[in-house]
Amino acid sequence: MSKKNLSYIEMNTTDDFECFNFREKLKKAKKPYNYFKEIKDLDFEQLASSDRFFLQDFGIYNNELNEEEFMLRIRFPGGRVSNDSVLLIANLAKKYNLQIILTARAGMQLHGLNSNNILEVFNKINNSEITTFQSFGDNIRNITGDIFDGIGKYNIIEVYPYIIKMQEYILNNEEYLGLLPRRLSLGISGSCANVNSFFASDLYFALAKKNDIYGFNVYLGGKNTQIAKDANIFLEKEDLLDFFIAFIDVFNKHGSRIDRNNNRLFHLIEEIGIDKLKEYIQTSYKKTWQSKGETLLEKIDFNEFEKLKNNKYSFCYRSLFARIQASELYEIASWAIKDNLEIRFGTDQQIYLFNLIKPKVPIVHYNGNRTMLACAGSDFCPYSYWNIKDEIQCLPLDKIEKNSILVGFSGCLKGCAKHEHSDIGLVGLKSDLHGKREKTARIYLGGLYTFGESTARFIFEAIPLHSLKELLEIIIDEYEESEYEQFELFSKNILNTFSADFLALWFLAKFKTKEKVYLKKTSNEIDLFNGLFNKYSFVSLLDSNDLRNITKNLYQELWFSEDSNEDKKLKNTYILRA
Ligand code: SF4
Structure with missing residues (x-):
């Protein structure tokens, strides 16, 4: 074998x-x-x-x-x-x-x-009605849905009953508990607008319509760094559970059990192709399915208070970048019990309360930005170099908030904050790229996440923490000066028409020169750059057409500094602990 x-x-x-x-x-x-x-x-x-x-x-x-x-x-x-x-x-x-x-x-x-x-x-x-089972390890993780499921004005099919059936099927199931080749993430939405995209899921059932019937299109193989692919399958809601059961059976049988770096569903699709995967699922499913319908999705900026189908209101309580105090949670629960409200937790790391009679709340609720996803950080996760809660203060939070820019801030490349499914993605790392060992951030730009078009592109390798805010302000200023009302549209129509190498050079040149110049659609990036920066000496390097080389030089000029002798000694010193 x-x-x-x-x-x-x-x-x-x-x-x-x-x-x-x-x-x-x-x-x-x-x-x-x-x-x-x-x-x-x-x-x-x-x-x-x-x-x-x-x-x-x-x-x-x-x-x-x-x-x-x-x-x-x-x-x-x-x-x-x-x-x-x-x-x-x-x-x-x-x-x-x-x-x-x-x-x-x-x-x-x-x-x-x-x-x-x-x-x-x-x-x-x-021993209560909630569970911790199968929330880590090689399991089907918490099944997510639209926060306004069943109650919001954009909701067409309430999916909670199907989520419960799926959870009942897998929870404490002897054949699956901890036994899948790798974890699976699943998102289901019966709404045409969602607070967050579900295209990072291994399996995503997206609201769709075919022949005047509402149902779900199937997307497969997403993960934190990949967009789920259109499987060209339409299912009616009654078929969701059977498809789900067949899907798990197939992944359990055919997912690789050798290299854990390459055994997500995404890798199985890479290896055998989506048609073969569908063939396996079809065999297990035993029923037929239709080709895809029209996926129903629109991009909406949700307000703090949203009017619901029942004419009552929802309210978004902001966590402090995913953190919440026990006392806050106690206050929220007590309030919800007293006023007969419903509490839900969102994939945007916020807490939602439903069925308010009026759009008013009796508690203090403003913690952090609403459009930022943050990972646990070094206080709680051994993979993180950055204490995300503190370092997040180095970002231009006001500008991010004002422009509703989706920022994913991960503490390592595993990407729990879905930085590649964001307008601006950040990964906090440590690097000595600029000589001295220091905290630096990778920056990704331009994810087209709402409709599952593309992940954000990797633009900057290592921006020192002390310069991160200013550089992000320059990027956001570029967006503010554009004609677009959403950062995602700006990405699609402006940022993503330029090469990643050019964008790195463009923004670093603006950072260095403080020039207020702006991107225009062009068929010749080099001419655009030359025309606007020709008075600066670094432009002469453009003769070689090697954008990366000029960017490297700019990095050096801006940030190179060597470790002090003390730092060098420290690097070579072993620390003994009692
Ligand atoms: S992104 Fe990395 S550092 Fe952050 S919680 Fe996930 S594994 Fe930990």
């Missing part, structure tokens, strides 16, 4: 077994479903690596770099949760002094747990 064709069900010999990654070997050794009964007797101070993997299938996260701390992730199907459950979480967070992070999958993370209290909090949550 060739290694390339190996899959879970084909694993027959010792050689086959050796090809599999560590997680697959664990799955073969013990089903997570059977591991569950061991959790109550675990010594959380003495966890083995295998325990850490298995615990993720039940929503408990701990890593070897920080053994003392535990985190619990809660799933809210479609972002919905009862007021009593929110109150329960608020009380637990208060009692155990936990930090709360809202996730971009409309879930919640409780940080600050330890080996003494993790089991107690885990049991309290899972």
Whole structure:
């Protein structure tokens, strides 16, 4: 058997077994479903690596770099949760002094747990009507939907009943719990306008219409760095669950179990093609489907208060860049219980309350920008160099807010803040590209996310933190001076008509010279640049037509500085800790 064709069900010999990654070997050794009964007797101070993997299938996260701390992730199907459950979480967070992070999958993370209290909090949550199961690991993660599902004026089909059926099918399912080749993300929207796009999902059911019937077009293979592809399939709402079941069956059988860097659904499609994947799904689905209908999508900027179908109002409570205090959550839950409001958690990391009689609220609610998605950052995630909450203050927040620019700010290239599905995407890194080792940001521009057209392009490799705000202001100023009313339209019609290399050079030249010049559509980028910057010496380098070389020179001129002798010594010094 060739290694390339190996899959879970084909694993027959010792050689086959050796090809599999560590997680697959664990799955073969013990089903997570059977591991569950061991959790109550675990010594959380003495966890083995295998325990850490298995615990993720039940929503408990701990890593070897920080053994003392535990985190619990809660799933809210479609972002919905009862007021009593929110109150329960608020009380637990208060009692155990936990930090709360809202996730971009409309879930919640409780940080600050330890080996003494993790089991107690885990049991309290899972013995209530909410669950932490399958919120990490190789599972179907929290299923997301439009925040206004069933209640907003842009909603045509309420999808919550289907989300619940899907969750019931997979939750604690012995054959799937922790056993998929890799995680799957799923978004379903029965609305023609959404607060966030769902094209980053592995499987996206998008509202569509065919022959005067509303249903769903199917998109496959999205992830944080890829747009889901049109599968040319139209389903009626009654068929969603069967298709979902067939889809999971196929991914479970055919997804790669060898290289975890290349085994998302996206990679399977790359390897076998979308037609072959559809053929597999068709075999498992056993019914026929129609070719795609018309996807119904429009871009809307939602207000703080939105009038609902029932003539009542919704209200968006802003988190502090995904953070929320236990006391705030307690206040929100108490208010919702008292006034009979409904609470939902959004994929935009905000909290929504529904059924207000008037567009007025009795609580203080302004924390951070509404159009920014932020990852957990170094306080909570070992992969992040940046403390996102603090470093976010270095961005031009007023301009971002005023222009409703969607900014995704990730702490590493895994991209939990979906920076490539944004108008402006940022990744906080550390680099010594400019000599001295310092915090620098990668910048991506021009995602066409609403209609799933393209991800944002990688423009800047490493902008030092101290210059980030000014450079972003120049980019936003360029948009403000354009004729477009949405940044996404500006991207489509202006930014994305230029090469990425040119945009890097253009904005760096503006940063250096402070010239107030603006992009115009042109068939010759070099002529445009020459015409506007010809009085500057760096333009002479354009003779070589090597834009990257000039950009590199500008980077050097602007930011190169060597480590001081003290810094150099520090880099070579080992730190001993007691
Ligand atoms: S983007 Fe990276 S640093 Fe941020 S939460 Fe995700 S894995 Fe952690």
